Amino acid sequence: GTLVKWLVKEGDEVQPGQPLVEIETAKINSELESPTAGVVAHIMSEEGTVVKV
Secondary structure (H helix, E strand, O other): OEEEEEOOOOOOEEOOOOEEEEEEOOOOEEEEEOOOOEEOOOOOOOOOOEOOO
């Protein structure tokens, strides 16, 4: 899928279930959610990058 948009930035605190990123695939657009509470330490892929989902 293509990473469309980050919904968080480095240093943000996140909660379980909070949307982190919008992903677009051939069939759907979806948001991936945080599995746990924590802090976003590092964003490793830029918007527009194709990522494995």
